[in-house]
Amino acid sequence: xxxxxxxxxxxxxxxxxxxxxxxxxxxxxxxxxxxxxxxxxxxxxxxxxxxxxxxxxxxxxxxxxxxxxxxxxxxxxxxxxxxxxxxxxxxxxxxxxxxxxxxxxxxxxxxxxxxxxxxxxxxxxxxxxxxxxxxxxxxxxxxxxxxxxxxxxxxxxxxxxxxxxxxxxxxxxxxxxxxxxxxxxxxxxxxxxxxxxxxxxxxxxxx
Amino acid sequence: xxxxxxxxxxxxxxxxxxxxxxxxxxxxxxxxxxxxxxxxxxxxxxxxxxxxxxxxxxxxxxxxxxxxxxxxxxxxxxxxxxxxxxxxxxxxxxxxxxxxxxxxxxxxxxxxxxxxxxxxxxxxxxxxxxxxxxxxxxxxxxxxxxxxxxxxxxxxxxxxxxxxxxxxxxxxxxxxxxxxxxxxxxxxxxxxxxxxxxxxxxxxxxx
DNA sequence: GCCAGTAAGTTACCACGAGTAAGTTGGGTC
DNA sequence: GACCCAACTTACTCGTGGTAACTTACTGGC
Numbered sequence: 365x366x367x368x369x370x371x372x373x374x375x376x377x378x379x380x381x382x383x384x385x386x387x388x389x390x391x392x393x394x395x396x397x398x399x400x401x402x403x404x405x406x407x408x409x410x411x412x413x414x415x416x417x418x419x420x421x422x423x424x425x426x427x428x429x430x431x432x433x434x435x436x437x438x439x440x441x442x443x444x445x446x447x448x449x450x451x452x453x454x455x456x457x458x459x460x461x462x463x464x465x466x467x468x469x470x471x472x473x474x475x476x477x478x479x480x481x482x483x484x485x486x487x488x489x490x491x492x493x494x495x496x497x498x499x500x501x502x503x504x505x506x507x508x509x510x511x512x513x514x515x516x517x518x519x520x521x522x523x524x525x526x527x528x529x530x531x532x533x534x535x536x537x538x539x540x541x542x543x544x545x546x547x548x549x550x551x552x553x554x555x556x557x558x559x560x561x562x563x564x565x566x567x568x569x570x571x
Numbered sequence: 572x573x574x575x576x577x578x579x580x581x582x583x584x585x586x587x588x589x590x591x592x593x594x595x596x597x598x599x600x601x602x603x604x605x606x607x608x609x610x611x612x613x614x615x616x617x618x619x620x621x622x623x624x625x626x627x628x629x630x631x632x633x634x635x636x637x638x639x640x641x642x643x644x645x646x647x648x649x650x651x652x653x654x655x656x657x658x659x660x661x662x663x664x665x666x667x668x669x670x671x672x673x674x675x676x677x678x679x680x681x682x683x684x685x686x687x688x689x690x691x692x693x694x695x696x697x698x699x700x701x702x703x704x705x706x707x708x709x710x711x712x713x714x715x716x717x718x719x720x721x722x723x724x725x726x727x728x729x730x731x732x733x734x735x736x737x738x739x740x741x742x743x744x745x746x747x748x749x750x751x752x753x754x755x756x757x758x759x760x761x762x763x764x765x766x767x768x769x770x771x772x773x774x775x776x777x778x
Numbered sequence: 779g780c781c782a783g784t785a786a787g788t789t790a791c792c793a794c795g796a797g798t799a800a801g802t803t804g805g806g807t808c
Numbered sequence: 809g810a811c812c813c814a815a816c817t818t819a820c821t822c823g824t825g826g827t828a829a830c831t832t833a834c835t836g837g838c
Contacts, residue, residue: 379786379833403610406824417788419827428825497740518750522759525744526737533704533736534729543725552729560767586804586815613795624817626798635796 386424388414390438393431398477402432432481436492439478444499446471451503457511458558464504465531465553469546472535479535500528527557593631595621597645600638605684609639639688643699646685651706653678658710664718665765671711672738672760676753679742686742707735734764 380388392413396405407428411418425431450467454460472479482493505524509515515523534549587595599620603612614635618625632638657674661667679686689700712731716722722730741756 382785385786407826408824416786418825419789420787422826423786494743518755519759519762522741522744522751522755523763525740526759526763529736529738529740530733531736533732533739536701537729537732544729548725548729552726552733555726556730556733556764556767558767560763560765589815592815614797615795623815625796626818627816629797630815 382424385414385416385420389421389424389431390435394435394477394481397432397435398480402481407431433492435478435481436496439475439482440492440496440499442475443468443471443496444503447500448503451507457507458554460507460511461527461558462550462554464507465527466546466550468531469535469538469549473546476539480539497528497532501525504528523557527553530557589631592621592623592627596628596631596638597642601642601684601688604639604642605687609688614638640699642685642688643703646682646689647699647703647706649682650675650678650703651710654707655710658714664714665761667714667718668734668765669757669761671714672734673753673757675738676742676745676756680753683746687746704735704739708732711735730764734760737764 389410393410396410396413399405400409407418407421410431411421414420421431425434447464447467451460451464454463482496501521501524504527505517505520508520508523509517512520530553534544534553538544538546538549596617600617603617603620606612607616614625614628617638618628621627628638632641654671654674658667658671661670689703708728708731711734712724712727715727715730716724719727737760741751741760745751745753745756
């Protein structure tokens with residue numbers, strides 16, 4: 365004597381297939397986690413958004429942390445696909461770096477919610493996010509290795525770390541300052557990573 | 572009939588001055604938070620480490636979040652002092668970038684616990700950590716502005732973001748791979764930010 | 779058509795930790 | 809040595825992650 369609506373919509377909404385439910389839950393989780401922050405988001409809130417009760421989430425993902433990790437894993441897969449495809453279309457090392465970088469920024473633009481999850485969210489997913497970074501640095505180090513075959517492996521890794529860190533930071537900066545376009549961000553990265561500050565700064569002496 | 576030790580040390584441990592207590596609590600909090608992670612660390616654990624009970628923490632810092640923020644604020648102050656002092660000792664822009672970068676890595680080496688707190692810990696402190704980054708980027712942008720007076724302000728900010736992001740990432744990488752010395756990390760940053768990859772990579776054509 | 783059997787869901791609970799109200803005690807001061 | 813206040817403790821509430829046990833909708837076999 366409360367729900368069951370007025371007359372139609374007899375609240376007849378149960379029994380959804382496993383795969384579809386999991387997609388629903390993941391989408392809801394990304395939304396809720398990114399809106400309220402992981403720590404302040406309750407599992408009940410996610411469940412309510414899907415239209416089920418809490419234990420359903422637990423049968424699918426085991427724990428709150430497991431749910432977060434599943435969200436992260438999904439984003440990870442998509443990220444590699446997008447950047448690798450962009451880099452594959454390039455012909456020179458410079459072009460590769462530029463295209464890959466731009467693809468990264470564009471991906472984050474499209475998927476702003478997933479992004480804020482990935483890069484603002486907690487130690488709980490730290491290992492998983494670190495795994496994404498490792499994936500990206502390995503990928504970039506391989507590209508750099510092809511372009512600079514005389515560099516030591518550790519050096520390649522170091523350069524790749526620099527690029528990944530720089531991109532991540534630029535992405536966060538863009539989220540705060542909307543004036544910065546993906547092209548701007550890409551060029552700032554290229555200015556330093558490819559061209560270097562040497563020529564630009566040497567015009568003005570340190571005085 | 573359980574504590575109160577054997578005979579000496581009559582558990583006579585109350586009444587400590589406000590400032591000293593706050594320092595004790597901050598130290599304990601950094602230790603506990605970095606050991607177990609903010610989310611898994613209980614306020615009782617921090618209190619026990621200090622040798623008091625939970626409400627004491629609340630009278631000093633208001634909330635668990637407030638305690639974390641106080642830890643972060645303390646680290647922030649120290650970080651700026653250290654890097655600014657290092658940069659001030661330099662004579663050329665290149666030297667400034669190199670000395671500041673190295674000071675950053677050395678600071679994190681000395682204060683590993685505070686570091687893991689800063690760079691692994693959660694959305695709760697995200698704003699505060701973001702404030703530290705803003706402090707560092709403003710500082711670096713000012714240095715770059717002196718060295719490259721014809722660059723646009725937004726461009727300077729962008730370059731500074733690249734450097735801050737790169738340093739942060741290199742720092743995390745170093746924590747994982749102990750082979751990488753502060754000098755290595757500093758040089759990898761300089762390789763890209765100052766010299767640029769252009770010369771190095773152009774030896775090998777894209778083929 | 780009807781009746782198991784099982785996967786999908788729900789209700790109703792526990793445990794644990796953040797936060798607090800109210801009472802207690804140490805120690806400096808006159 | 810009586811007083812007072814700040815430092816400290818005890819003993820609670822409440823919200824939320826997680827779970828055990830029960831219920832219900834859909835499946836295929838006869």
